[in-house]
Amino acid sequence: MDSVDLPQLWSAEPGYLNTASFGLPPNRAFDALQAALADWRAGRTSWEGWGASTERARQSYARIIGVDAADVAVGAQVSQLLAPVAAAVPDGATVLVPELEFTSAVFPWAVHADRGVTVRTAPADRLAERIDASVDVVSFGLVQSSDGAVVDYAAVVAAARAAGAMVVVDATQACGWLPFDGSLADVVVTVAYKWLMSPRGTGFIYLSEAVRERTRPLAANWYAGEDVHGSYYGLPLRLAKDARAFDISPAWQAWVGTAPAMELVEEIGVAAINAHDVGLANSFLAGLGLPPGDSAIVTVDVPGADAKLTAAGIRTAVRNGRIRASFHAYTTQADVDAALNALAG
Incomplete structure (x- = not known):
């Protein structure tokens, strides 16, 4: 185009x-959202069509960052999406973040100080050289919100792999304009209302299989069920076997505006x-x-x-x-x- x-x-x-x-x-995303709002106002439809937009957006995100859609969960905000990952790090873990990292990608780690989790900082442009065997997790915005600096993704990943550290990427200020390979990381979180040009309240997290195995889906709910429509009521626990186990139930109309916006990013x-x-x-x-x-x-x-x-x-x-x-x-x-x-x- x-x-x-x-x-x-x-x-x-x-x-x-x-x-x-x-x-x-x-325009196509705004028009789709207006149509959904009009249908909601008049009660002309059921929610399932709106829900389908969530799945379209999940697939689009997976294609944009180069991962399998089965490894992508949907949510609303960076801190909410990161919370179960942070809760799963071991007691006494050390997390390395950039000095001026956006707090929604810092506070989820910092709230675990009572169990010995330490958050250490380094200049964004020196992040890779500060990764050593004492670092358990390196968590960073691929593009820094404060000044737009692009972190050396390949260098950070290489240093983290050498040290045995988990790589957590916040791609909120990158996804939609900066090409990158999400599969190089263990976790990639993105909210869609910035460069993916979507209504506020939609977001994604790529979770590698290894991360999922040691992470508890703390917001388990009906939408995270293996069969969504068979998970409305009662026990037993029956969550999806893939990253959908970490889904939260979607804000329907917001997702209606998200799917076409992301598909346009792919089209261009x-x-x-x-x-x-x-x-x-x-x-x-x-x-x-x-x-x-x-x-x-x-x-x-x-x-x-x-x-x-x-x-x-x-x-x-x-x-x-x-x-x-x-x-x-x-x-x-x-x-x-x-x-x-x-x-x-």
């Missing part, structure tokens, strides 16, 4: 440079989205006289930037006192030029 045509698939108003906070729905191709997004990010950096990078998220320190951009109707975010701008499939060169003009003014 020609990248020139990409923005036509959305209804974004000019000046939105904040996908790292939340993505904008493709993550590599093509990467070229579009990083190209615009680098155009923005070049306009500020800064060297190019490898991320769709950039942070810059320009005096008065927040006020200048806000006055011009450019929507970005502020993180650690710096402007964070993020560029996605619906972003145009005109958006970049408008932001640069505002900052120059």
Whole structure:
């Protein structure tokens, strides 16, 4: 699909440079959600059709990150999805995370301090060299929320394997624009409302078979049953034999908007989205006289930037006192030029 045509698939108003906070729905996803809401309002349908969207999205996520759908569970938020994994680490385990990691991927480990679990930090760009035999788990955002830095995935995985440590990846700020092989990790968690441009409240976790074997599905429920429709009532416990045992029951309408958004990502191709997004990010950096990078998220320190951009109707975010701008499939060169003009003014 020609990248020139990409923005036509959305209804974004000019000046939105904040996908790292939340993505904008493709028209097909927004329309599907509106139809589901209308059916809900009028009581025109049963829930099973909405539920089918959850399975479509699961399959799509598996294809996007290169894993088997049987190894993917669905949920709502990073912390919820990580909770059973963190609960399964041994007493006294050491978890290594980046210094400025988003807390939803840190707190699930830190709450186990009472049983001796220690969370150790390191600079994101030195994570691999800080992994040694004392580290049991290395958990990190593949793309850092605070500044858009892309962690050296291959180096971290290699160091972790050499040390015998479990690899847990939060791909929330990466999945949808950054190609990567999820199967290299033990766990890959992603919520879909950012770069997968879905309604808030849908997410996924890839769990390797080895991780599942030592992890208890603490939120066991009817939707996690081997036969969903035969698991409504009573004992015995009869959970799915694969990662579906870790599912939580889906927020139906949100999944209706998630499946078509993710399928569009597949249709365009993550590599093509990467070229579009990083190209615009680098155009923005070049306009500020800064060297190019490898991320769709950039942070810059320009005096008065927040006020200048806000006055011009450019929507970005502020993180650690710096402007964070993020560029996605619906972003145009005109958006970049408008932001640069505002900052120059």
